[in-house]
Amino acid sequence: xxxxxxxxxxxxxxxxxxxxxxxxxxxxxxxxxxxxxxxxxxxxxxxxxxxxxxxxxxxxxxxxxxxxxxxxxxxxxxxxxxxxxxxxxxxxxxxxxxxxxxxxxxxxxxxxxxxxxxxxxxxxxxxxxxxxxxxxxxxxxxxxxxxxxxxxxxxxxxxxxxxxxxxxxxxxxxxxxxxxxxxxxxxxxxxxxxxxxxxxxxxxxxxxxxxxxxxxxxxxxxxxxxxxxxxxxxxxxxxxxxxxxxxxxxxxxxxxxxxxxxxxxxxxxxxxxxxxxxxxxxxxxxxxxxxxxxxxxxxxxxxxxxxxxxxxxxxxxxxxxxxxxxxxxxxxxxxxxxxxxxxxxxxxxxxxxxxxxxxxxxxxxxxxxxxxxxxxxxxxxxxxxxxxxxxxxxxxxxxxxxxxxxxxxxxxxxxxxxxxxxxxxxxxxxxxxxxxxxxxxxxxxxxxxxxxxxxxxxxxxxxxxxxxxxxxxxxxxxxx
Amino acid sequence: xxxxxxxxxxxxxxxxxxxxxxxxxxxxxxxxxxxxxxxxxxxxxxxxxxxxxxxxxxxxxxxxxxxxxxxxxxxxxxxxxxxxxxxxxxxxxxxxxxxxxxxxxxxxxxxxxxxxxxxxxxxxxxxxxxxxxxxxxxxxxxxxxxxxxxxxxxxxxxxxxxxxxxxxxxxxxxxxxxxxxxxxxxxxxxxxxxxxxxxxxxxxxxxxxxxxxxxxxxxxxxxxxxxxxxxxxxxxxxxxxxxxxxxxxxxxxxxxxxxxxxxxxxxxxxxxxxxxxxxxxxxxxxxxxxxxxxxxxxxxxxxxxxxxxxxxxxxxxxxxxxxxxxxxxxxxxxxxxxxxxxxxxxxxxxxxxxxxxxxxxxxxxxxxxxxxxxxxxxxxxxxxxxxxxxxxxxxxxxxxxxxxxxxxxxxxxxxxxxxxxxxxxxxxxxxxxxxxxxxxxxxxxxxxxxxxxxxxxxxxxxxxxxxxxxxxxxxxxxxx
Numbered sequence: 001x002x003x004x005x006x007x008x009x010x011x012x013x014x015x016x017x018x019x020x021x022x023x024x025x026x027x028x029x030x031x032x033x034x035x036x037x038x039x040x041x042x043x044x045x046x047x048x049x050x051x052x053x054x055x056x057x058x059x060x061x062x063x064x065x066x067x068x069x070x071x072x073x074x075x076x077x078x079x080x081x082x083x084x085x086x087x088x089x090x091x092x093x094x095x096x097x098x099x100x101x102x103x104x105x106x107x108x109x110x111x112x113x114x115x116x117x118x119x120x121x122x123x124x125x126x127x128x129x130x131x132x133x134x135x136x137x138x139x140x141x142x143x144x145x146x147x148x149x150x151x152x153x154x155x156x157x158x159x160x161x162x163x164x165x166x167x168x169x170x171x172x173x174x175x176x177x178x179x180x181x182x183x184x185x186x187x188x189x190x191x192x193x194x195x196x197x198x199x200x201x202x203x204x205x206x207x208x209x210x211x212x213x214x215x216x217x218x219x220x221x222x223x224x225x226x227x228x229x230x231x232x233x234x235x236x237x238x239x240x241x242x243x244x245x246x247x248x249x250x251x252x253x254x255x256x257x258x259x260x261x262x263x264x265x266x267x268x269x270x271x272x273x274x275x276x277x278x279x280x281x282x283x284x285x286x287x288x289x290x291x292x293x294x295x296x297x298x299x300x301x302x303x304x305x306x307x308x309x310x311x312x313x314x315x316x317x318x319x320x321x322x323x324x325x326x327x328x329x330x331x332x333x334x335x336x337x338x339x340x341x342x343x344x345x346x347x348x349x350x351x352x353x354x355x356x357x358x359x360x361x362x363x364x365x366x367x368x369x370x371x372x373x374x375x376x377x378x379x380x381x382x383x384x385x386x387x388x389x390x391x392x393x394x395x396x397x398x399x400x401x402x403x404x405x406x407x408x409x410x411x412x413x414x415x416x417x418x419x420x421x422x423x424x425x426x427x428x429x430x431x432x433x434x435x436x437x438x439x440x441x442x443x444x445x446x447x448x449x450x451x452x453x454x455x456x457x458x459x460x461x462x463x464x465x466x467x468x469x470x471x472x473x474x475x476x477x478x479x480x
Numbered sequence: 481x482x483x484x485x486x487x488x489x490x491x492x493x494x495x496x497x498x499x500x501x502x503x504x505x506x507x508x509x510x511x512x513x514x515x516x517x518x519x520x521x522x523x524x525x526x527x528x529x530x531x532x533x534x535x536x537x538x539x540x541x542x543x544x545x546x547x548x549x550x551x552x553x554x555x556x557x558x559x560x561x562x563x564x565x566x567x568x569x570x571x572x573x574x575x576x577x578x579x580x581x582x583x584x585x586x587x588x589x590x591x592x593x594x595x596x597x598x599x600x601x602x603x604x605x606x607x608x609x610x611x612x613x614x615x616x617x618x619x620x621x622x623x624x625x626x627x628x629x630x631x632x633x634x635x636x637x638x639x640x641x642x643x644x645x646x647x648x649x650x651x652x653x654x655x656x657x658x659x660x661x662x663x664x665x666x667x668x669x670x671x672x673x674x675x676x677x678x679x680x681x682x683x684x685x686x687x688x689x690x691x692x693x694x695x696x697x698x699x700x701x702x703x704x705x706x707x708x709x710x711x712x713x714x715x716x717x718x719x720x721x722x723x724x725x726x727x728x729x730x731x732x733x734x735x736x737x738x739x740x741x742x743x744x745x746x747x748x749x750x751x752x753x754x755x756x757x758x759x760x761x762x763x764x765x766x767x768x769x770x771x772x773x774x775x776x777x778x779x780x781x782x783x784x785x786x787x788x789x790x791x792x793x794x795x796x797x798x799x800x801x802x803x804x805x806x807x808x809x810x811x812x813x814x815x816x817x818x819x820x821x822x823x824x825x826x827x828x829x830x831x832x833x834x835x836x837x838x839x840x841x842x843x844x845x846x847x848x849x850x851x852x853x854x855x856x857x858x859x860x861x862x863x864x865x866x867x868x869x870x871x872x873x874x875x876x877x878x879x880x881x882x883x884x885x886x887x888x889x890x891x892x893x894x895x896x897x898x899x900x901x902x903x904x905x906x907x908x909x910x911x912x913x914x915x916x917x918x919x920x921x922x923x924x925x926x927x928x929x930x931x932x933x934x935x936x937x938x939x940x941x942x943x944x945x946x947x948x949x950x951x952x953x954x955x956x957x958x959x960x
Contacts, residue, residue: 036560036602037590040553045618048549069528073520073639074554074592074623075576080516096555097580098592101627101638102573110517112554112578112592122516138525142623143554147581158581159553 011342013280018224025274026153029283029343039151039158043267046343049291050270051161055141057193057289058163058265061185067137067165072119074142075110080118084243087117090210094147096158112145117211117236117262120166121244128258131170131250137178139165154271155228155480162266168258170248172237175259176214179235182263183216186231194269195286195395196220196276197402198230199425199475201450206434209262213237219449219475221402222275225423227449227477230272233263271480276398277367283344284367286394287387294383295340296326299333299352310351313361313379320380322387341366346390347383367394410460415476419444425477429470431463439465440476449475491822493760498704505754506633509763509823519631519638523747526823529771530750531641535621537673537768538643538745541665547617547645552599554622555590560598564723567597570690574627576638592625597691597716597742600646601724608738611650611730617658619645634751635708635960642746648738650728652717655739656694659715662743663696666711674749675766675875676700676756677882678710679905679955681930686914689742693717699929699955701882702755705903707929707957710752713743751960756878757847763824764847766874767867774863775820776806779813779832790831793841793859800860802867821846826870827863847874890940895956899924905957909950911943919945920956929955 011024026032031047043051059069075098082088095111113119124136141163151157165182169175183200190196198218208215212234220230238257241247247255277284287293294317298310310326317324327336333350340348350362360373363383367390374382405424409415418426426446430436441447456473463470491504506512511527523531539549555578562568575591593599600618608614621643631637645662649655663680670676678698688695692714700710721727721737730736757764767773774797778790790806797804807816813830820828830842840853843863847870854862885904889895898906906926910916921927936953943950 033603033607035553035599036557037553037555040555042553042599042603043551045548045550048551051551052549068525069532070525071523071528071531071623071641073515073517073522074625075517075520075639077516094582096578096582096590098576099579100577102575110576119515119522123513123522127513143551145554159555161551 011280011282014223021278021280022274023153025278025282031270031283032153037158039148041153041157043161046291047270050273050285050289051267053289053291054269055163058189059141061189062139062165065137065181065185067139069140070138071140071142072113072116072123074113076113076116076118077108077110079108080122081111083118083121084211084240087211087240091115096145096147113142114144114146115262115264116140116164117166117240120262121240121246121260124168124258125244125246128168128246128248131248134168134170134248134258135174135178136168137165138167139163152271154267154274160267162264164262164264167261168246169260170250170256170258172259175235175237175261179214179216179233179261179263182261183218183231183233186233186263186265187218190218190220190230190269191395193286193288194273195288195391195398196230196272197395197399199450199452201452201475203232203450204434204437204448204474206437207448209234211236211239213239217450219477220272220276221405221424222272222480223278223401224275225405225478227425227479228268228272228275229449229479230269231263231265234261236260236262277394278344281338282342284394285344285346287346287391290323290344290346292323292325292343292345293387294322294324294347294349295336295345296324296349296351297333297336297340298326298328299350299355301328303353305356306351306353309356313349313351313376316380317383320384322380322383347386349383365390367397408459409464412465415440415464416444419446419476419478425449425475427459427473427475428464429458429460429462430472430474431466431468431470432472433463433466433468436463436465446476446478449477449479491760491762494703501758501760502754503633505758505762511750511763512633517638519628521633521637523641526771527750530753530765530769531747533769533771534749535643538669539621541669542619542645545617545661545665547619549620550618551620551622552593552596552603554593556593556596556598558589558591560602561591563598563601564691564720567691567720571595576625576627593622594624594626595742595744596620596644597646597720600742601720601726601740604648604738605724605726608648608726608728611728614648614650614728614738615654615658616648617645618647619643632751634747634754640747642744644742644744647741648726649740650730650736650738652739655715655717655741659694659696659713659741659743662741663698663711663713666713666743666745667698670698670700670710670749671875673766673768674753675768675871675878676710676752677875677879679930679932681932681955683712683930684914684917684928684954686917687928689714691716691719693719697930699957700752700756701885701905701957702752702960703758703881704755705885705958707905707959708748708752708755709929709959710749711743711745714741716740716742757874758824761818762822764874765824765826767826767871770824770826771803772805772823772825773802773867774804774827774829775816775825776804776829776831777813777816777820778806778808779830779835781808783833785836786831786833789836793829793831793856796860797863800864802860802863827866829863845870847877888939889944892945895920895944896924899926899956899958905929905955907939907953907955908944909938909940909942910952910954911946911948911950912952913943913946913948916943916945926956926958929957929959
């Protein structure tokens, strides 16, 4: 009973303490556990199953664009990490160093990969000789390590799981095309599968990836009004190629440098799902990513025929391709409801003797708690339609929330007021000077999230900070 | 041309130098590349795609038995590694140590997991309280590090990919049942999917896993007559539970120690596939694991209609669920044939103007090089049947080879002669004394592979080494 009780104890409400609410959800929905290694988490079955669904869907989309999977070593020799100046400056302060192998000190210390650009470059330098070898579109699924000081489950941990794509191209145009293709793939995945609307844009030079010419990003808004950088795609131009000497002979037999990209998404997305869709009863999972889409809960399950009928409905749904489980444990229906809600299972199906007599069952949506009575003969099609409806409604609600939390500001005072009093994205004009960006961050803790793609009406013609002429529209916000 | 040329250059023949043949195949079939990190390899797309197929099929079989996937940290604090005495003795000499995080020395050094028993124990100690929490059947897919001195691609590398299952049970019987269930799952997988026949058995105490009560193994025979330990399953009894204090309250409210198992298979399997099925033209992949099952090679592809027809056949096969590619590059058919053979693609489909006129195509088996003419209208069913035939024939050939390389010996002189002159498994009686096992290893380099399951006729009633009474039949052999 101890365990059941913990599950359905009330969690901290979002309003009271959003950070504590988040921690309560990740623990009580049994997504993670803390480990003996500070800053590293154990991803439990309910959490890992979400990651497996993310992997499967992303991997399928990658492969449709010609990406192939590979695996690089997890160690990077110090000399290799140091080959690209900006890159090493960005990562060296936060890597874990291996200094001993077995009982012996290593001749050269190795860092545990924080990201694998240097390894891919080292590989491409040998693997690419001719224009016929291009493009190379490789990806790997792996874990990486960054020795962060402050850690939070999924959002920032010393080790996390991700995919990192690394491509090599003949021309700058091909590299730019791939960079944007992957950013758009990420954005579509977030919106279509995770029901998370995103702003697509470009990072400022200050915020771009160490060693990149350009970093593109998708930015999502969490329920508390803070932004979450949810995926990035980098165009390296030929910077790494020059540092690593990666050249190919073109059709005219001339040596050319390759152009490269990299792009990644991580278990951080699970943090995003929690903070966009969750509520005070726990997790709310979009049907397309939910490991269990329907939980069948028999009522008065000891009465004759109930368990049998409920099991039959489960089989019907399973045969229709729906991910379904039945909770026939000895817990009370009330406990089971609370557990199913905490775990974010999109639909609860209740079935008791009276329902059976009426040849119906009750479907309860996790997102709205709305109940509908469903004829047993229509159960598979009704549930399938309801799952689609939930998916669409969740996206629409998240988008409405995001759109109602965007504040346009012109003056510096407005900016400061907005950061303090209006949680969400702030849109303001920027002159392009890094000094203004730094000042805004120092004064308000808000950072530039991105310069959004597409044409946007100018909010003003001067910089929100220095009042000099400005043409760039920027999304600002506090961020995870 | 440089690249094409390298591919179809003759490789070292097996007879001349088996080790060099192996290295040639892994490189020229483009499975791996060496990296700047000594002892760590880059797994290239053709190699990683085999691993993905292995993962997918094993993972499906695991889940059918109730296994759930999780993810544990890659680091183990030194104090945690040391909690189980035998285990730390077995692994501490060959682990990589992280001593610095960012710019600061760590208070306690961390090893990069060589295996994760200690992490799972640490987790279970918190996670398991009651009999209702049992069993726990968890698995993770990850990479592990063992600082080996001698390394060979797939067979022994400092970092390798694997899965490690870790289960917790209420009773010794439940743990033993799970240990054997997973060993049998591994054996069936090897035989049904990889077409590799295996001997199932138990390791001697000397050869068992550090910290295990019993280790079960599947042993396969490579083409050169050496054994490859291909998967192991360990029963830990309550040894780790006592070292880590993992107890649960049973139905009578009494504290009991849990009983544990672990089991693993790795990228080493890819080395096994190469050495069981490969030949002097390169890799030969069993159809069920081959990333590409059929390569369509158009002949005189510039003649009108050839590419179109070949493309149509490719689409027909694809629609029938067959993994198919077409090589319409500018290389000559001869180059393409050699490449397809080097990569081990099970079937080559040749189609030229004369074939089209005759409404046929030519199918060439990779394993036997046998050619058959196939009516175009039957292509999907003929190819599907041929893939099954190849799979079955490959298993039968590997089994015949294995069975014809088992030598029964009674005297010590026979044993020594057999190790020297008859590559393969040697069966001999053993008294059970570790001293005899050690002497055999020292005198012959052969090791005990396993005590096979089931009833076996006694070869003799005395130990092959000491001539004392013996009841145990043992498979011996040189091993990778």
